Each structure stands twice: as C-alpha cells, then as structure tokens.
Ligand SMILES: Nc1nc2c(c(=O)[nH]1)N[C@H]1C(S)=C(S)[C@@H](COP(=O)(O)O)O[C@H]1N2
C-alpha cells in the first residue's frame with residue numbers, strides 16, 4: 001500500500017475484494033485452455049454487464065479529454081479527442097472475464113489497436129512494461145507483450161455506441177486474454193517503463209498477470 005495522495009480511497013468493495021485475495025476465494029485449481037473451453041475455470045456466464053469501479057466514475061468531456069503516451073518511447077504522444085479519432089480504426093469482438101467470476105461473451109469494440117500506438121510511439125528497447133493511468137486515479141500494469149496482444153484495443157465504442165461513463169468512456173483498454181481489471185477504464189496515460197510497477201489491485205493481493213485460463217486471480221505471497 002502506498003501513501004501516494006493520488007491513490008483512490010478504500011471503499012467497502014475494495015476492502016471486500018482485498019479479503020477475497022487474502023482468502024483465495026473462487027479458486028478451483030483447474031487449468032483450462034482457451035482453444036477447447038470458452039468459459040475459464042471458476043467463471044459463470046452473464047448476459048447483463050456489471051459495473052465495477054472504485055466508487056467514483058469520473059466524467060470527462062471530450063473537449064477536455066487528453067491521452068498521454070510517454071515514458072520509454074522515441075515519440076511521446078499527447079492526443080486530444082480528434083487526434084485519437086484520426087488514427088487507423090480497429091474493431092474486435094471478444095469475451096470479458098472478470099475476476100469476481102462473471103464472464104460476458106461477444107462484446108464488439110471499436111477503437112484503436114494497441115499495436116497502432118506502438119507503431120507510432122515506438123517503445124525503446126529497455127521498455128519491458130506498461131503502466132496504465134486512469135482519470136479516477138486507478139493504475140494497472142502489463143508486460144509490453146501483453147499490451148501488444150493482437151486483439152488488444154483502446155476502445156471508444158461498445159456495440160456501435162460510445163462507451164458509457166460507467167463503463168469507462170470516453171476511452172478504455174480492452175485486453176481480452178487477461179482478467180478485466182487489467183482493462184483500465186477512463187484511460188488517461190499509457191506509460192512505458194523499464195521495470196514492472198504493480199498497480200492498484202496488484203498491490204492489494206491480485207495477481208501480477210491475471211490469465212483467466214490459468215486462474216491467476218491472486219498473488220502467491
Ligand atoms: N479506471 C478504472 N479502470 C478499471 C477499474 C476501476 O476501478 N477504475 N476496475 C477494473 C475492474 S476490477 C473491472 S472488473 C473492470 C470493470 O469494467 P466494467 O465496469 O465496464 O464492467 O474495469 C477495470 N478497470
């Protein structure tokens with residue numbers, strides 16, 4: 001835990017989720033493979049779309065919205081909304097797997113591929129990790145390789161409509177192969193780092209990587 005003044009306050013839900021990590025709740029001990037099973041171990045399918053956040057949902061007008069892409073890159077980028085919309089568009093259809101055990105199939109996302117970001121900003125060879133920073137003070141960490149996944153998208157739309165405020169609009173990451181806490185909502189900054197720097201849930205007992213197929217829900221220590 002940090003004393004960082006930007007760290008979001010504890011809520012009942014964040015305390016409960018920390019207790020789950022401590023107790024290993026929901027763990028089945030199974031390992032599954034995405035090729036043969038669509039639903040990862042310990043998950044159940046839902047048709048609605050639950051909202052999870054830290055107890056605050058920042059509202060960012062498109063006119064005030066900016067995205068910084070910086071750290072260990074050759075070309076740092078500072079985008080306003082029009083800059084984002086001028087990028088090569090991408091569409092992905094993918095499943096959501098939340099560590100609290102719900103999964104939601106077939107979500108259609110429109111936005112910009114993370115690979116497009118990498119092509120433009122060009123991470124330096126020393127950059128092995130990414131920290132995502134959000135407008136609510138949330139952070140989460142990824143390896144550069146996971147960030148660069150082929151189906152990872154910075155999404156502004158879901159099912160053809162702008163992503164609502166509660167689900168992380170104007171812009172969120174969607175990284176289908178990891179638990180959904182890695183998919184930062186209200187994205188503000190993508191920072192390329194030389195070292196792995198655990199984020200909000202990763203310092204509160206959640207796994208550093210979060211692969212649903214390996215049931216990487218919690219950290220081992
Ligand atoms: N900025 C930010 N991103 C976030 C979170 C958050 O609290 N703040 N919660 C994470 C968690 S734990 C989950 S499960 C998903 C929830 O996304 P949803 O509310 O659209 O279902 O967002 C992730 N991204």
Ligand SMILES: [Mo]
Pocket residue numbers: 052098099100180181
């Ligand atoms: Mo979550």
